[in-house]
Amino acid sequence: MRTMIYCKPTDKGVHSFYLVSGNEEYFLFSQSYRKGVEEYFGKGVCIDDSLKHSRAHFDTAICRTMDKIPMYVKYVEKEYEIEVFERTKRKSTHSYRVRCA
Numbered sequence: 001m002r003t004m005i006y007c008k009p010t011d012k013g014v015h016s017f018y019l020v021s022g023n024e025e026y027f028l029f030s031q032s033y034r035k036g037v038e039e040y041f042g043k044g045v046c047i048d049d050s051l052k053h054s055r056a057h058f059d060t061a062i063c064r065t066m067d068k069i070p071m072y073v074k075y076v077e078k079e080y081e082i083e084v085f086e087r088t089k090r091k092s093t094h095s096y097r098v099r100c101a
Contacts, residue, residue, distance in 0.1 A: 006044035
């Protein structure tokens with residue numbers, strides 16, 4: 001299953017963003033409601049598309065939200081010990097040679 005990011009309105013004027021990885025759902029952050037953000041992230045977007053500014057079509061609210069996502073996903077990766085980004089997966093499988101003196 002692909003990793004998805006979606007948002008849903010939780011309170012009046014507030015969006016909450018969630019990361020779905022496997023069968024688990026993780027809370028990322030909340031922000032003020034914006035219609036364009038709801039239209040883009042409301043049904044869910046794969047992690048790769050959630051970071052592509054070219055898909056925002058010059059909507060600054062979506063671009064600012066895209067800028068926030070990597071920071072919160074990295075926090076969730078550390079907190080719950082999961083691997084979401086490809087870079088994190090490569091880093092964990094990369095082995096270093098230890099030189100003996």
